[in-house]
Amino acid sequence: MNERGMVYPLILTLCFIVLIFFSFLTEKVASERRFVYMQEEQLRQVRLIQQGVDRAVIWVENLAVYPSERILNVNEGQLKVLVTQTSVDEVMFMIEAVTSRQSTKRVKVYYNVTQKSVTKWVEG
Template identity: 70%
Template structure:
């Protein structure tokens, strides 16, 4: 048997297997990093929306003219708040959160003024 012709195909095959393995590991690392990045952005958006709802509930007591528009500049991004009167006891907040990386999330929140509680939260 000729052993001179076996070494080269063996080296090529092992190199290909190692290349496939490292490609798989690299793809897994990049996809995990992307997932973590998206989760962090989602949490920032939720925090901004919650801060917007908290501020809107405080502003409701002082608003006399509807619709009322407000803007908050926070560390993690900007929050736009629009307050509408739907009924005598209910207000609707349209809140838009824009993170520092320019990702946007909107929510409509229905707030009962007499009970001082959120009755409905609609994303989108």
């Protein structure tokens, strides 16, 4: 067997191995980017929910009629806040946060009006 007959299959095998390696790296980078994107979106949702809770607490102090609903447009998206009274001392905020990328998170927050503190936080 001559040397020219061995070089071609060797080069093809080497190219195939390099192709597999770069495909693996490309998929790894793409999955990391997707993960970072999801984390950023979750942080946006949490910030929106926190803004909704902060504003709802202020509204409760000035609000006399329940249920009450407000829709707010903020920098990172839109908040829909529904405030209902669950007992004499407690109100519930149903907050829906929709980010600018259209992902949604819903939270129910129970707030004790006399103690001025959140008693329960239920996501979903």
